[in-house]
Amino acid sequence: MRKFGLIGFPLTHSFSKKYFTAKFEQLGLADHFYDLFEMESVDEFVKLWEDPELVGVNVTVPHKQNVMPFLDGLDASAERVGAVNVIKRQQEGLIGYNSDYVGFKRSLEKFIGENHPVKNAIILGTGGASKAVEVALADLHIEYQLVSRRATANTISYDQLNECKEKMQEVQLIVNTTPLGTYPKVDTCPDLPYSELSDKHYLYDLVYNPSETLFLQKGKAKGAQIMNGAEMLERQAERSWEIWNQ
Numbered sequence: 187m188r189k190f191g192l193i194g195f196p197l198t199h200s201f202s203k204k205y206f207t208a209k210f211e212q213l214g215l216a217d218h219f220y221d222l223f224e225m226e227s228v229d230e231f232v233k234l235w236e237d238p239e240l241v242g243v244n245v246t247v248p249h250k251q252n253v254m255p256f257l258d259g260l261d262a263s264a265e266r267v268g269a270v271n272v273i274k275r276q277q278e279g280l281i282g283y284n285s286d287y288v289g290f291k292r293s294l295e296k297f298i299g300e301n302h303p304v305k306n307a308i309i310l311g312t313g314g315a316s317k318a319v320e321v322a323l324a325d326l327h328i329e330y331q332l333v334s335r336r337a338t339a340n341t342i343s344y345d346q347l348n349e350c351k352e353k354m355q356e357v358q359l360i361v362n363t364t365p366l367g368t369y370p371k372v373d374t375c376p377d378l379p380y381s382e383l384s385d386k387h388y389l390y391d392l393v394y395n396p397s398e399t400l401f402l403q404k405g406k407a408k409g410a411q412i413m414n415g416a417e418m419l420e421r422q423a424e425r426s427w428e429i430w431n432q
Contacts, residue, residue, distance in 0.1 A: 189239045190430065191221040193231065194246035199369060199395050201419050202244050228252045235280065242274040242430040247365060250314025257282045267321050269314040272426045283429050286318035289422030294322065297413045298388055304328055306357040310376045311364035312341060315392055319361050328359065344377045354382035362391045367399035375400040385409035394419055
């Protein structure tokens with residue numbers, strides 16, 4: 187038996203389990219199994235690997251960064267991004283990788299086009315998911331501003347963004363990396379001056395359930411182009427599968 191899974195908290199829904207279960211069935215891999223490991227504290231991580239049949243796991247919020255001290259090594263992808271969303275058991279121990287970068291960058295290029303007009307962006311959230319977005323935008327030569335609940339040396343707050351609404355007019359791309367709007371809390375969204383949105387904006391939400399979050403709905407109502415995180419998830423899942431089998 188080859189076992190895989192997803193660690194995070196909460197895991198009220200799981201794209202990964204459905205995706206890999208269907209993939210195993212399609213490939214006729216009856217000895218492959220994908221499970222959910224809801225883990226509020228990362229301290230529970232080590233016990234997981236007492237199962238010798240566990241080959242690898244995906245990692246979601248809130249553990250993409252705090253799982254790193256428990257690993258025996260990092261692939262170059264995880265080192266560059268500074269976050270882990272794929273772990274593989276290897277001879278040298280548990281090795282962390284990042285497939286979010288590939289998933290986000292390729293799906294974003296499809297969304298905005300190869301000869302994209304986007305020069306400036308806002309990234310909502312500064313957690314583990316935002317790290318891959320930062321690196322991808324940098325590689326696409328898109329300048330970005332981080333937005334979080336509290337201002338820091340490199341981050342502005344939502345309050346500051348609402349006080350300086352013209353900032354919204356200066357950027358073309360807004361990426362939500364927070365869980366706001368995720369099912370079942372579908373009536374929540376980032377605190378933005380949505381009145382400043384127009385058909386010149388692209389809104390990308392890493393959330394995929396529901397397919398159209400309140401964040402995206404508000405953008406769509408203003409004529410903005412919108413995209414959810416479903417394609418990113420599929421692309422990062424395929425990269426995960428490659429990692430586990432290489």
